[in-house]
Amino acid sequence: MNNEVALITGASRGIGKGIAIAMAREGWNVVINFRGAKKAAEETKAECLQAARQSGHQIEAVEVQADISCPTDRKRILESVRERFGRLDILINNAGIAPKERADLLEASEESFDLLMQVNVKGPYFLTQACAKWMQDQKKSDPTRSPKIVTISSISAYTASVNRGDYCMSKAALSMLTPLFASRLAEDGIGVFEIRPGVIATDMTAGVKEKYDHLIESGLTPMPRWGTPDDVARTVLAICKDSFPFSVGEVINVDGGFHLRRL
Numbered sequence: 001m002n003n004e005v006a007l008i009t010g011a012s013r014g015i016g017k018g019i020a021i022a023m024a025r026e027g028w029n030v031v032i033n034f035r036g037a038k039k040a041a042e043e044t045k046a047e048c049l050q051a052a053r054q055s056g057h058q059i060e061a062v063e064v065q066a067d068i069s070c071p072t073d074r075k076r077i078l079e080s081v082r083e084r085f086g087r088l089d090i091l092i093n094n095a096g097i098a099p100k101e102r103a104d105l106l107e108a109s110e111e112s113f114d115l116l117m118q119v120n121v122k123g124p125y126f127l128t129q130a131c132a133k134w135m136q137d138q139k140k141s142d143p144t145r146s147p148k149i150v151t152i153s154s155i156s157a158y159t160a161s162v163n164r165g166d167y168c169m170s171k172a173a174l175s176m177l178t179p180l181f182a183s184r185l186a187e188d189g190i191g192v193f194e195i196r197p198g199v200i201a202t203d204m205t206a207g208v209k210e211k212y213d214h215l216i217e218s219g220l221t222p223m224p225r226w227g228t229p230d231d232v233a234r235t236v237l238a239i240c241k242d243s244f245p246f247s248v249g250e251v252i253n254v255d256g257g258f259h260l261r262r263l
């Protein structure tokens with residue numbers, strides 16, 4: 001039994017759920033953080049346990065309902081992990097939100113901007129700070145450990161979408177988290193990475209499915225298909241399995257080639 005523990009934020013559905021299931025299948029204990037509907041998180045937990053069982057692993061999966069933008073909630077997440085497992089090996093900063101309404105750059109509200117910055121930037125930044133300090137302590141008491149922090153950003157970190165400037169601004173800011181924490185934590189042996197997904201089929205993109213279907217058909221991405229949560233999850237697994245031992249602060253595009261400049 002692998003007793004390593006992964007905390008995945010925003011894991012009740014979509015990309016986070018895909019990551020939690022993939023990690024459970026490989027024998028990691030998983031902490032499923034989420035906000036909102038408990039039922040979805042319970043389903044994720046059941047699927048994680050089933051995936052682990054089917055691959056011959058015995059793991060524990062727990063759900064923690066908490067808003068990562070709220071300091072007391074973040075504290076509670078870590079207290080739950082400490083109480084239940086007494087260790088943390090992997091933090092996956094995945095939770096994130098899109099604006100409630102896509103509004104033109106000249107009309108978009110300050111309220112939406114503040115909310116996106118709180119959830120997409122402030123939450124992961126301070127959760128990473130708290131986890132990093134704990135990981136440093138754990139690494140000191142057991143140097144064989146290999147803690148990691150993986151942040152799910154977006155192609156919106158460098159792509160201008162004028163109908164959701166707040167989202168783009170938040171993902172651009174989030175993309176600075178990895179070089180910062182990678183630089184600070186490299187000497188402690190804590191690996192820090194960023195995954196930059198492209199267009200991924202989840203509830204978040206369900207409302208713009210037709211629009212993106214047409215764009216993909218028209219050549220938006222060299223690989224002509226939607227991405228899936230499993231595409232992202234398999235990349236997370238490669239990082240967590242130490243497949244990049246002398247790399248740190250890397251950005252891995254999981255976008256079907258969206259980032260390539262073409263002529």
Ligand SMILES: NC(=O)c1ccc[n+]([C@@H]2O[C@H](COP(=O)([O-])OP(=O)(O)OC[C@H]3O[C@@H](n4cnc5c(N)ncnc54)[C@H](O)[C@@H]3O)[C@@H](O)[C@H]2O)c1
Pocket residue numbers: 009010011012013014015016033034035036066067068069094095096097098119152153154155196197198199200201202203204205
């Ligand atoms: N779907 C895409 O095309 C796409 C592309 C690039 C990046 N991303 C990013 O990937 C991440 C996951 O996206 P998704 O499509 O799976 O989204 P989703 O909306 O399907 O799921 C979001 C998850 O985050 C949780 N969450 C939301 N706010 C939270 C909060 N304040 N505290 C804790 N949990 C919270 C929800 O409970 C849910 O589990 C997000 O950061 C998103 O910006 C998505």
